[in-house]
Amino acid sequence: MSFRLSFAPSTDLADEKLGENSENLIEIRALKYSRGHRAIFDGLNLTIRRGEITALMGPSGTGKTTLLRLITRQLIPEEGVIYVDGVDISTLNQSGLYEMRKRFGMLFQNGALLTDLSVFENVAFPLREHTKLSNRLIRHIVLTKLHAVGLRGAADMLPAQLSGGMARRIALARAMVMDPEILIYDEPFVGLDPISLGVIVRLVRRLNDVLGITSIVVSHDVEEISAVADRSFLLSDGKVAASGSPDELRTANSELVRQFMHGMADGPVAFHYQAPGYEEQLLGRDIE
Amino acid sequence: MKQTFLDLRNNLIEFLRTFGAFQLFFLRLLRYSPEILTTRLGLVVKQVHNAGAQSLVIIMVCGLFVGAVLALQAYSNMSKFNAEDWTGVAAAFALVKELGPVMTALLFAGRAGTALTSEIGLMKATDQLSAMEMMAVNPVRRVLVPRFLGGVIAMPFLAAIFSAVGLYGAHLIGVEVFQVDVGSFWQQIQLTVEISDVNEGIIKSIVFGVAASLIAVWEGYNTVPTAEGVGHATTRTVVITAITVLVFDFMITAAMI
Numbered sequence: 452m453s454f455r456l457s458f459a460p461s462t463d464l465a466d467e468k469l470g471e472n473s474e475n476l477i478e479i480r481a482l483k484y485s486r487g488h489r490a491i492f493d494g495l496n497l498t499i500r501r502g503e504i505t506a507l508m509g510p511s512g513t514g515k516t517t518l519l520r521l522i523t524r525q526l527i528p529e530e531g532v533i534y535v536d537g538v539d540i541s542t543l544n545q546s547g548l549y550e551m552r553k554r555f556g557m558l559f560q561n562g563a564l565l566t567d568l569s570v571f572e573n574v575a576f577p578l579r580e581h582t583k584l585s586n587r588l589i590r591h592i593v594l595t596k597l598h599a600v601g602l603r604g605a606a607d608m609l610p611a612q613l614s615g616g617m618a619r620r621i622a623l624a625r626a627m628v629m630d631p632e633i634l635i636y637d638e639p640f641v642g643l644d645p646i647s648l649g650v651i652v653r654l655v656r657r658l659n660d661v662l663g664i665t666s667i668v669v670s671h672d673v674e675e676i677s678a679v680a681d682r683s684f685l686l687s688d689g690k691v692a693a694s695g696s697p698d699e700l701r702t703a704n705s706e707l708v709r710q711f712m713h714g715m716a717d718g719p720v721a722f723h724y725q726a727p728g729y730e731e732q733l734l735g736r737d738i739e
Numbered sequence: 740m741k742q743t744f745l746d747l748r749n750n751l752i753e754f755l756r757t758f759g760a761f762q763l764f765f766l767r768l769l770r771y772s773p774e775i776l777t778t779r780l781g782l783v784v785k786q787v788h789n790a791g792a793q794s795l796v797i798i799m800v801c802g803l804f805v806g807a808v809l810a811l812q813a814y815s816n817m818s819k820f821n822a823e824d825w826t827g828v829a830a831a832f833a834l835v836k837e838l839g840p841v842m843t844a845l846l847f848a849g850r851a852g853t854a855l856t857s858e859i860g861l862m863k864a865t866d867q868l869s870a871m872e873m874m875a876v877n878p879v880r881r882v883l884v885p886r887f888l889g890g891v892i893a894m895p896f897l898a899a900i901f902s903a904v905g906l907y908g909a910h911l912i913g914v915e916v917f918q919v920d921v922g923s924f925w926q927q928i929q930l931t932v933e934i935s936d937v938n939e940g941i942i943k944s945i946v947f948g949v950a951a952s953l954i955a956v957w958e959g960y961n962t963v964p965t966a967e968g969v970g971h972a973t974t975r976t977v978v979i980t981a982i983t984v985l986v987f988d989f990m991i992t993a994a995m996i
Contacts, residue, residue: 520869523873525869525872525873545877549875549877550875552872552873552874552875553875555873557870557873559866559869559870559873560866561865561866563865563866563867563869563870564867564870565862565867565870565871566861566862566865566867576874576876577874577875577876580874580875580876580881581875581876622870625874629874
């Protein structure tokens with residue numbers, strides 16, 4: 452699969468009719484969102500294609516997790532529209548929104564397991580809430596999903612007894628238990644040991660291909676995400692700074708892309724937060 | 740001067756906004772309550788156990804000592820008028836009409852209310868409520884309503900147990916220590932305390948149960964999702980519940996006299 456690497460993705464989208472291209476599952480146009488006085492997104496345009504694994508990357512604080520929350524309407528944008536499968540999600544009432552969310556599975560950054568339920572019950576939770584399946588069938592489905600993430604043996608444990616990596620794998624089992632059409636992963640690779648990491652990376656790819664779903668992955672792990680993503684978006688300053696296949700991003704000429712993809716300290720994105728001069732501060736001249 | 744006026748105005752607007760949101764929140768809880776009571780009774784029973792059964796020890800210990808203190812005070816004052824037989828009546832009136840419901844509500848706020856607020860607050864801070872939203876499960880319906888109903892149902896029972904154990908404490912002091920005649924002690928209570936007095940206590944405990952549970956789940960649901968935020972919300976639960984209970988106590992007493 453190859454894509455044209457683009458550094459100005461917002462201009463050629465203006466005339467496109469939203470929600471009518473069946474290849475596009477999620478379409479975001481002119482999105483604006485602020486937190487306090489700080490603009491997180493300022494006219495963001497982005498399209499996620501059906502059946503692909505899309506990576507959202509960018510320096511810390513660029514709003515990747517916020518974008519996921521906007522796509523799933525956990526947050527409401529100040530301006531702009533978000534279409535999911537041809538539907539403007541801002542027009543949905545609560546029951547419509549919940550019907551839409553049944554098509555999503557989301558893996559939260561910290562797992563977000565329900566702490567008063569066992570691992571088994573956490574994974575079974577959506578099934579018990581939304582279906583009338585027998586206990587036997589629920590058990591079968593849950594054990595299958597737990598087996599897929601390698602934690603069938605932890606079914607009786609409580610979330611407090613799990614390591615961070617285990618909790619995230621359980622959360623992944625829960626996210627896919629309803630066989631969603633869209634799987635959203637927020638930092639799925641953080642805290643995993645190399646073996647689990649390899650398994651999860653392959654699982655993300657396999658789930659996408661075998662089940663024909665669409666995946667959105669927020670990740671800082673350039674190597675891992677490059678191995679599975681069909682297309683990547685690099686977010687910076689509230690907009691899409693670049694998009695294309697991981698290979699295209701890696702060989703791009705843009706300084707920002709190069710800095711991010713190769714993990715360089717110097718570049719358009721400052722490593723140090725704004726501060727007075729180092730020497731001046733150490734010598735106390737800034738408080739004189 | 741102008742700045743002070745502006746601050747006052749902004750504070751008033753903020754208060755009215757919060758109060759309005761609080762009322763809408765209460766209506767949301769009430770809206771889902773019949774459905775949860777009929778279709779998810781197991782969730783409510785679990786919360787009655789958490790809020791009620793797990794508060795039993797503290798309620799009984801406090802009830803025993805409050806009843807004992809009441810009997811001590813009543814006996815020492817009434818013995819000046821040779822009215823020792825009325826020790827039980829004084830303790831019974833105080834317990835059934837006032838101290839039973841009020842003390843239970845205050846203890847409930849300190850034990851079960853803070854537990855509710857911190858549990859819901861931590862669920863919010865660790866994205867558990869957001870995860871439910873993403874699983875198309877309404878957290879108000881699934882998490883808050885059963886906890887609210889659990890508190891409302893548990894409170895009258897706890898208040899009744901507080902009063903009953905308190906009366907036993909008064910009996911221990913009045914009858915066993917000060918040798919008040921046991922027949923007179925209980926007969927005076929039976930003759931003097933009327934069903935309307937018991938009803939007043941029941942009404943108060945139901946109102947306090949609604950208030951204390953509502954404040955606890957509201958504070959938890961609106962916690963700033965940080966460790967400090969959860970701490971502040973827990974403190975607010977105790978303080979606001981205590982003030983609300985005492986204000987309502989005065990209003991109900993005034994209305995029923």
